[in-house]
Amino acid sequence: MTQPSQLPLLLEPEELLPLLSNPDILLVDLSRQEIYLQQHLPGAHHITPQQLMSGQPPAPGKLPPKAQIEQLLSSIGFTGDQHVVVYDDEGGGWAGRFIWTLDVIGHQQYSYLNGGLHAWLGHGLPVTAEIPPQPQPTQISVTIDTTPIADVDYIKSLLNTPDFVVWDARSPAEYQGIKVLAQRGGHIPGAINFEWTRGMDQQNHLKIRDDIQKLLADCGITADKTIVTHCQSHHRSGFTYLVAKSLGFKNIKAYDGSWSEWGNLADTPIEK
Known part of the structure; x- marks a missing residue:
């Protein structure tokens, strides 16, 4: 089996399926909340797009404060050691935004589920409405890299x-x-x-x-x-x-x- 550290940036649905139960994978869903509550990949933790943005006018899309990023990552059980696999329900906008955020904090272990939820469902793969257990909050301290x-x-x-x-x-x-x-x-x-x-x-x-x-x-x-x-x-x-x-x-x-x-x-x- 492919180790998480060897996964490509673009991960096809059939490549992800056997990895769903791997403890070294952190699966993150950036779909609309109503979609997530109806169906998501087993074990996926949900993030709302607003959590990735400062929300401050006139440019609400700017990177949020460091403390907000740390709180968000802590809430999904991010440790800095996992391989993050991210997807959304729209073809990659919010997933890409999260990958950019990971680049900003210097976390390079990530993949995008190519096509997101559309592709997963299109391949007939399993979804659930069951919310995974809330992970134990982690102590996260990030450093902002302005390069990206x-x-x-x-x-x-x-x-x-x-x-x-x-x-x-x-x-x-x-x-x-x-x-x-x-x-x-x-x-x-x-x-x-x-x-x-x-x-x-x-x-x-x-x-x-x-x-x-x-x-x-x-x-x-x-x-x-x-x-x-x-x-x-x-x-x-x-x-x-x-x-x-x-x-x-x-x-x-x-x-x-x-x-x-x-x-x-x-x-x-x-x-x-």
């Missing part, structure tokens, strides 16, 4: 440089400034719009598309660039961050302030 985080000053400093790409995961209407969800609409100058759901295979249980690398390359999003991905609140860009990681992109960061910050500042450059 991009902020306004970082992005401004790299604009118009040839090896820098902003990957905008929002809808074309948001990107073009037609749909405005902040004081100002539009996009970061030079940003490439590749809307997040385009990376999901709608015919294969929302798994990451097999041809995703070519689709991105055709847009100019390639492994040799420094890439910052964002959306409105770093939810949709959780998935695009995950995709970049799955392709082995080394220089990938997420802008957790996202458009809710950039579009509400008076001095940030904007294109339409």
